[in-house]
Amino acid sequence: MEEVPQGCPGTGSAQAGRGASCQGCPNQRLCASGAGAAPDPAIEEIKEKMKTVKHKILVLSGKGGVGKSTFSAHLAHGLAEDENTQVALLDIDICGPSIPKIMGLEGEQVHQSGSGWSPVFVEDNLGVMSVGFLLSSPDDAVIWRGPKKNGMIKQFLRDVDWGEVDYLIVDTPPGTSDEHLSAVQYLSAARLDGAVIITTPQEVSLQDVRKEINFCHKVKVPIIGVVENMSVFVCPKCKKESQIFPPTTGGAEVMCQDLKIPLLGKVPLDPHIGIQEFCGHHQPKEEHLVGS
Amino acid sequence: MLRAQGRAVHQCDSGWVPVFVDQEQSISLMSVGFLLESPDEAVVWRGPKKNALIKQFVSDVAWGQLDYLVVDTPPGTSDEHMAAVEALRPYGPLGALVVTTPQAVSVGDVRRELTFCRKTGLQVVGVVENMSGFVCPHCTECTNVFSQGGGAELARLAGVPFLGSVPLDPELTRSLEEGRDFIRDFPQSPAFPALSSIAQKVLSEAPARLS
Numbered sequence: 001m002e003e004v005p006q007g008c009p010g011t012g013s014a015q016a017g018r019g020a021s022c023q024g025c026p027n028q029r030l031c032a033s034g035a036g037a038a039p040d041p042a043i044e045e046i047k048e049k050m051k052t053v054k055h056k057i058l059v060l061s062g063k064g065g066v067g068k069s070t071f072s073a074h075l076a077h078g079l080a081e082d083e084n085t086q087v088a089l090l091d092i093d094i095c096g097p098s099i100p101k102i103m104g105l106e107g108e109q110v111h112q113s114g115s116g117w118s119p120v121f122v123e124d125n126l127g128v129m130s131v132g133f134l135l136s137s138p139d140d141a142v143i144w145r146g147p148k149k150n151g152m153i154k155q156f157l158r159d160v161d162w163g164e165v166d167y168l169i170v171d172t173p174p175g176t177s178d179e180h181l182s183a184v185q186y187l188s189a190a191r192l193d194g195a196v197i198i199t200t201p202q203e204v205s206l207q208d209v210r211k212e213i214n215f216c217h218k219v220k221v222p223i224i225g226v227v228e229n230m231s232v233f234v235c236p237k238c239k240k241e242s243q244i245f246p247p248t249t250g251g252a253e254v255m256c257q258d259l260k261i262p263l264l265g266k267v268p269l270d271p272h273i274g275i276q277e278f279c280g281h282h283q284p285k286e287e288h289l290v291g292s
Numbered sequence: 293m294l295r296a297q298g299r300a301v302h303q304c305d306s307g308w309v310p311v312f313v314d315q316e317q318s319i320s321l322m323s324v325g326f327l328l329e330s331p332d333e334a335v336v337w338r339g340p341k342k343n344a345l346i347k348q349f350v351s352d353v354a355w356g357q358l359d360y361l362v363v364d365t366p367p368g369t370s371d372e373h374m375a376a377v378e379a380l381r382p383y384g385p386l387g388a389l390v391v392t393t394p395q396a397v398s399v400g401d402v403r404r405e406l407t408f409c410r411k412t413g414l415q416v417v418g419v420v421e422n423m424s425g426f427v428c429p430h431c432t433e434c435t436n437v438f439s440q441g442g443g444a445e446l447a448r449l450a451g452v453p454f455l456g457s458v459p460l461d462p463e464l465t466r467s468l469e470e471g472r473d474f475i476r477d478f479p480q481s482p483a484f485p486a487l488s489s490i491a492q493k494v495l496s497e498a499p500a501r502l503s
Binding site for chain 1: 293331332333334335336337338339340342366367368369370371373374393396397398400401403404405406407408411412426428429430431433435436437438439460462465466468469470
């Protein structure tokens with residue numbers, strides 16, 4: 001995937017191919033001819049590919065560090081508890097691909113087959129894909145601008161041989177930028193079921209969740225609901241509850257009531273989750289959310 | 293967090309005027325948050341537009357005489373980070389404070405951040421480990437909610453200074469969200485000495501490390 005010039009006006013813009021920063025770009029002629037503004041053929045290709053995927057769920061958060069990837073991993077495991085359910089987990093956090101570590105799949109590599117890239121299977125019915133599998137060292141940094149990240153996401157959706165899947169869970173980085181726009185855009189013809197938004201109880205996190213909710217409205221992605229993570233902490237010694245992240249404005253419960261969005265559940269802070277992740281073992285906590 | 297929500301950004305002859313957040317006018321702030329009509333408004337921009345705004349924040353804001361410019365970034369190693377480094381490099385010295393939480397998943401990502409620093413020639417002032425332990429207010433048992441040891445281990449692996457650990461303190465969160473001055477209200481908090489010590493280390497060591 002070639003690097004695009006820094007001042008790239010965007011392939012869909014009126015200045016495409018004509019701007020000063022377009023000089024010398026390998027795609028200049030293509031953009032100037034107007035072909036860049038045409039719908040990406042990959043969208044139809046992905047629609048075809050996704051015909052074997054029954055449900056597609058985006059996991060979003062406004063803020064980083066709220067436990068989105070941990071939740072995605074636990075949700076995938078929870079859904080895969082039934083061995084007749086085929087589950088796929090796609091990690092599109094290109095710069096911070098945590099899913100391989102959380103799933104105990106660090107060091108695994110992706111293989112090519114005749115029908116495309118093969119996902120890495122952690123169980124017979126749970127396949128995983130992440131840019132993490134394409135990196136040779138845990139120190140490798142993916143220092144890519146938006147267009148290159150978008151290209152990777154397109155490849156993940158179009159070129160991975162997902163097979164027959166009941167649930168495709170797409171884990172995203174925090175925010176409302178390239179990765180999110182690309183995921184929604186490339187899945188636009190394939191009917192995205194909706195988004196689950198993860199938050200912690202405090203207002204600083206909720207404020208970003210409201211932005212995430214607005215993003216979903218803007219790009220017409222249905223909102224399945226909100227999960228409040230790190231809800232309460234139970235002291236392992238005295239067993240009393242504390243709120244490490246105080247819900248100064250009522251937490252996700254009040255926000256969901258105000259915005260009339262389902263609160264799917266609250267997950268307490270459990271120090272063992274960190275240790276379990278490190279060891280690659282899991283005890284799904286979100287079975288009650290399955291089927292929501 | 294700095295009690296500046298809803299403030300407006302004004303223009304002057306030398307550019308945008310940053311928002312002062314304290315009476316003494318010792319801390320000024322610029323954020324895209326000031327340019328939004330409502331706090332719920334989502335900024336749904338791709339890379340090039342974000343890059344352009346970051347360049348403007350550096351060159352078009354009338355910062356005036358500054359001892360320190362602290363740049364808060366989103367997680368990752370992408371457009372915003374590259375744009376910030378490119379925009380600020382001519383104005384050196386430039387260094388990075390890298391923040392992690394103790395657990396392996398966070399360290400796994402932050403290792404890549406350190407590689408970014410190395411590749412872009414960004415000198416690392418040190419590593420800070422945040423959310424490092426929670427002292428139960430009922431029984432004072434300290435639990436490592438997000439595991440332990442990640443920050444020091446990361447600093448050791450990367451050969452950079454470990455500046456310290458900041459424990460979880462719900463009062464810090466509450467104070468920030470309710471618009472109080474944490475430093476003034478909670479000098480007894482376990483987070484306070486940690487934050488002060490780290491700030492002292494940055495003040496005393498950064499100039500030498502970045503020259």
